[in-house]
Amino acid sequence: MATTVGGRTPPQQSSPGRAGGAGVPRVPAWRRKLRPYLLSVPAVALIIGILYAFFYGVYYTVLNYAATNPNPSFVGFENYASVLGDALFWRSAGVTLLYAVAATGIETVLGVAIALLLNRSTLIGKTFERLLILPLMIAPVIAGVIWKLMFNPQFGVLNHVFGLGSTFDWLSKDRALWSTILVDVWIYTPFVAILVLAGIRSLPKEPFEASDVDGASWFYMFRRLMLPMMWPYILVAVIFRFMDCLKVFDAVFVLTAGGPGVTTTTLQIGAFEDSITNLNYSRGSTYMFLLWIIVFITARYLVSVLGKAQRRAAGAGA
Amino acid sequence: MASVSIDHVSKTYGSGSSAVRALEDVDLSIEDGEFFVVLGPSGAGKTTLLKSVAGLVEVEAGDVRIDGTSMEGVEPYHRNVAMAFESYALYPQKTVFDNLASPLRSGRTGRYSAEQQRQRIEAVTTTLGIDHLLKRFPRELSNGQRQRVALGRVLVRPADVYLLDEPLSHLDAKLRAAMRAELKQLGEMSRTTSLYVTHDYQEALALGDRIAVLRSGRVVQVGTPEQIWREPVDTFVAKALGQPEINLFEVEASGDRLRGAGGALELPAPAHLELPGGRARVGVRPRDLALGAPGGADALHLRGRVVLAERLGRLMEFSVRVGGQDGGEDVIVVADSDAGAREGELVDLHLPLTNVHVFAAGPAGEETVRLGGAAR
Amino acid sequence: MLRERGPEVALARELTPGQKRVTPASVVADLAILAWFVFSLFPLVWMVLLALKNDADQTSTYFRFSPTTANFGTVLSQRGQDLTSVDFGQAMLTSVLNCAGAVLVSLVVGIPAAYAAGRWKFKGSEDLMFQMLSFRFAPELMVIVPLFVIYNTLGVFDTKLGMVWVLQLVTMPLVVWILRSYFQDLSPELEQAALLDGYTRRRAFLTVALPLVRPGIAAAALLAFIFAWNNYLFPLILTDSAATTVTVAVTKYLGGGGQAYYNLTAAAALLGALPPLVLALTIQRYLVRGLSFGAVKA
Structure with missing residues (x-):
């Protein structure tokens, strides 16, 4: 063919590409190393902006800053002593812990069960699978509003459907915490379920077929094969759920506002009351900072557990 | 004029106990227009060597010179080299035609009218036997076809150096033999300095003006195919050439x-x-x-x-x-x-x-x- | 002998689609999953029914009534405003603007950071990512209280600007973490090929990498929008009436005192829930990856 392709740069063209000689543009090493940092600068600036507020909040904890005291002074660890010496704080820590453990536990068991059931790909499962996530996508506060309407003793649909009469109060002193946990389960079980379902569907098929040929029982396969391989997915779900429960606010706040009494006052609701309702910024910040420390330590611990599980599952799956 | 000289280049991936030495004091000089083959088993550092020349990995010691000019700090797009990747690296969102046109449209390999682009692409794809695939997307091609498109993206453009990373590895045996015979006949290949990486000794012996044998990041021997075959420097090189093994x-x-x-x-x-x-x-x-x-x-x-x-x-x-x-x-x-x-x-x-x-x-x-x- | 039972028995059948035989166990399983969906969907169905009831039916718990769509009109009109002192339509609009603004800022700032963290191993990149994640888990009030003070001094209290800024806590971690996982999945050799074709790094990024993570960008953006929309604590404390959002507006209908309007409350809740639900169904395929911050790839 007549056309010449490729080859050296045709001479008539004005020397594209490498210019040759000393005129080659160079990028010094420091500028090359700087590239990822430059790309991160806006994000870092934003983070600093947020951390600024955070540290400001930490600073409040050693002041006696309140709406009634706009010119605060340094009080050392007085707020900490006050909060840690307050039975209400420990009460709300207990409520939060119970809420987190119960909600996370129930959601995990139900979520795994739902994932296993949906994985059977029956007609019912296929029809409804798309709708699984709906409660999860509604604002928790709106979920709280919906359930508050349903919980209503006189006009709520639940008492009517279950024939409980108009005296049964879902949000009474004894039941309020468990009712709020029920709402949490309603919202977040799908979160566990879709994560675990995605995990199950990504498992390799061969080990199951192999042990099936060996005649292993369903339970044996679930316990020895499936569970170890699914464990990292379950753990991711558990970590997200547990951490979120520690700072739970929205749905509980709209359902009970922490009451009756202090039966559903979680740590973040307690802090809200101190800093926003009572306008005692320093005490509220101290509340929050203590919660933040709890969250931080828990996060570190759970993430290290996750790392171990992932390594083990990688071994089990291989 | 575009000779390539690789001066005492070393490269380590990772750090600490997980550090992997990919290249160790590699010293090669390739003459202008030479077809130079680097032969070695997988993991020997062949791809790293090509990418060092291309400027895609930063060498930690030594220097690469193209046409005598140090490439220290020179961006890949200023080096005027073309590379066929072993993974093909075809743009999945572009058709075969647009993949091949990509280097012609960047403005750094010369200025081409739409007509000139079409002519070049047609010529190259006809040679490679993929001219019927121009409108397809990479995902619609077999591995062998993808590999030829990747090769085409190199041949379609003028460059000072061609870097070819196992460009025939995914072709079936018959096509590979045919392409091997054809590759050296191609005008653009014989005119352009080429650095060709392979694990196949037959390709190396058939194509190379000279061959460098690479083992664990070190150059074991450099020589003409005749020299490498007749006088392998050690048992490693002797075993690397010939099937069945020596x-x-x-x-x-x-x-x-x-x-x-x-x-x-x-x-x-x-x-x-x-x-x-x-x-x-x-x-x-x-x-x-x-x-x-x-x-x-x-x-x-x-x-x-x-x-x-x-x-x-x-x-x-x-x-x-x-x-x-x-x-x-x-x-x-x-x-x-x-x-x-x-x-x-x-x-x-x-x-x-x-x-x-x-x-x-x-x-x-x-x-x-x-x-x-x-x-x- | 075992072969006669076929390659699929027991769990393998549970794991693989296509089971058809009806056994007692399969009936129990079907009933169990059905029970879940009744529990899960009933509150939503009830909300829709309640929203369609007229004032006379609103306190009834019957499922049969003559439906009306008037409640939605009421919520969005002056009467709704009189009842709650909140302009619900305005709140919806504010929410849209707040969330769109917050997502936009997060994308502009987050995409380069996600790309850097996905492509380079550099000092501090892991710290940066962990810091992002910690925002996801930090109790909101920890920053809200000082921000409440800071906003008042800066004059951004009760403004959309203030909300866009604080919503970064919600949208930014999502965007960066999700997109980093997408960039990590993308072979760097594609951009390298573009560099050798003669394109600068900027153009290689814009014309090769960015178009290929478009699904990730869409998923991250929509998910961030949903979570920003659903946020309650930030607007509750950092806005008053001028920049009230949907979530706060919905709760105003519960506000005690005087007569209760259950049907209007349900209608407002439905209006506030609808946008996230619609968006969630459109990005369902990418949801798992997004919700787990890229940790679980479906």
């Missing part, structure tokens, strides 16, 4: 003869070579061995029993057990099928001393250097 025997001097394989192998001790401790390794390529009557005193002799005879078309591959029942070793011989040996038969093997390689003795599993041929 036969190696431990031998010991006894009088003026070297004996090995329990006495089944013998040859005159090479007077021109110094054998430390009177021990050595002898290398014999399967195709150099001949079956039949002993060939005189100036040859290497082997006697053994045929344990396996496999037909490879016109040729036969024989496994011959030499050196008795227990201490025995298997020798592989490739010979004409009319040699007539059958399984179970005792056969004599011999070859002229000029084709016998003598290597230094060493512990089992360790590569040793070549001392020379058994005859001058």
Whole structure:
């Protein structure tokens, strides 16, 4: 063919590409190393902006800053002593812990069960699978509003459907915490379920077929094969759920506002009351900072557990 | 003019205990217009070497010079090199045509009108036999077709250096042989300095003006195909070239003869070579061995029993057990099928001393250097 | 012998689609999953029914009534405003603007950071990512209280600007973490090929890498929008009336005192829930990866 392709740069063209000689543009090493940092600068600036507020909040904890005291002074660890010496704080820590453990536990068991059931790909499962996530996508506060309407003793649909009469109060002193946990389960079980379902569907098929040929029982396969391989997915779900429960606010706040009494006052609701309702910024910040420390330590611990599980599952799956 | 010189280049991936040395003091110089092949097993650092020339990995020591100019700190797009990636690296969102047009549209490889682009792409794709695929997307192609598109993206543009990373590895055997024959005939290839990486010794021997053998990030030997084949610098290089692999025997001097394989192998001790401790390794390529009557005193002799005879078309591959029942070793011989040996038969093997390689003795599993041929 | 049972028995059948035989166990399983969906969907169905009831039916718990769509009109009109002192339509609009603004800022700032963290191993990149994640888990009030003070001094209290800024806590970690996982999945050799074709790094990024992570960008953006929309604490404290959002506006209908309007509350809740639900169904395929911050790839 007549056309010449490729080859050296045709001479008539004005020397594209490498210019040759000393005129080659160079990028010094420091500028090359700087590239990822430059790309991160806006994000870092934003983070600093947020951390600024955070540290400001930490600073409040050693002041006696309140709406009634706009010119605060340094009080050392007085707020900490006050909060840690307050039975209400420990009460709300207990409520939060119970809420987190119960909600996370129930959601995990139900979520795994739902994932296993949906994985059977029956007609019912296929029809409804798309709708699984709906409660999860509604604002928790709106979920709280919906359930508050349903919980209503006189006009709520639940008492009517279950024939409980108009005296049964879902949000009474004894039941309020468990009712709020029920709402949490309603919202977040799908979160566990879709994560675990995605995990199950990504498992390799061969080990199951192999042990099936060996005649292993369903339970044996679930316990020895499936569970170890699914464990990292379950753990991711558990970590997200547990951490979120520690700072739970929205749905509980709209359902009970922490009451009756202090039966559903979680740590973040307690802090809200101190800093926003009572306008005692320093005490509220101290509340929050203590919660933040709890969250931080828990996060570190759970993430290290996750790392171990992932390594083990990688071994089990291989 | 675009020579490439790779001056004492080293590269490590990772750090601390997980550090992997990919290149260790690699020193090569490639002449303008040369077709230079780098041969090595996977993990030897071949791809890293190409990417160092391209500027896609930063070398930590040494320098790459193209046309005598140091490439220190020069961005890939200022180096005027083209590369075919082993993973193809075709743009999945673009058609074959647009993939091939990409280097022509960047403005750094020259200015091309739409018509000129079309002409170049047509010419290249016709040569590569992919001109019917221009409107397809990469995901609609076979691996062999993708590989040719990746090669086409290199050939379609002018460049000072072509970098080709296993460009034929995913073609089927027949097409690979055809492409191998065609590649060197291509005008653009013969005009452009090319650095070609492969693990296939046949490609290396067939294509290379010169070959560098790479092992664990180090250059073991550089030379013409003839030199590499005739005088492999050590047992590693000798084994890397040739299929079936070269036969190696431990031998010991006894009088003026070297004996090995329990006495089944013998040859005159090479007077021109110094054998430390009177021990050595002898290398014999399967195709150099001949079956039949002993060939005189100036040859290497082997006697053994045929344990396996496999037909490879016109040729036969024989496994011959030499050196008795227990201490025995298997020798592989490739010979004409009319040699007539059958399984179970005792056969004599011999070859002229000029084709016998003598290597230094060493512990089992360790590569040793070549001392020379058994005859001058 | 075992072969006669076929390659699929027991769990393998549970794991692989296509089971058809009806057994007692399969009936129990079907009933169990059905029970979940009744529990899960009933509150939503009830909300829709309640929203369609007229004032006379609103306190009834019957499922049969003559439906009306008037409640939605009421919520969005002056009467709704009179009842709650919140302009619900305005709140919806504010929410849209807040969330769109917050997502936009997060994308502009987050995409380069996600790309850097996905492509380079550099000092501090892991710290940066962990810091992002910690925002996801930090109790909101920890920053809200000081921000409440800071906003008042800066004059951004009760403004959309203030909300866009604080919503970064919600949208930014999502965007960066999700997109980093997408960039990590993308072979760097594609951009390298573009560099050798003669394109600068910027153009290689814009014309090769960015178009290929478009699904990830869409998923991250929509998910971030949903979570920003659903946020309650930030607007509850950092806005008053001028920049009230949907979530706060919905709760105003519960506000005690005087007569209760259950049907209007349900209608407002439905209006506030609808945008996230619609968006969630459109990005369902990418949801798992997004919700787990890229940890679980479906």
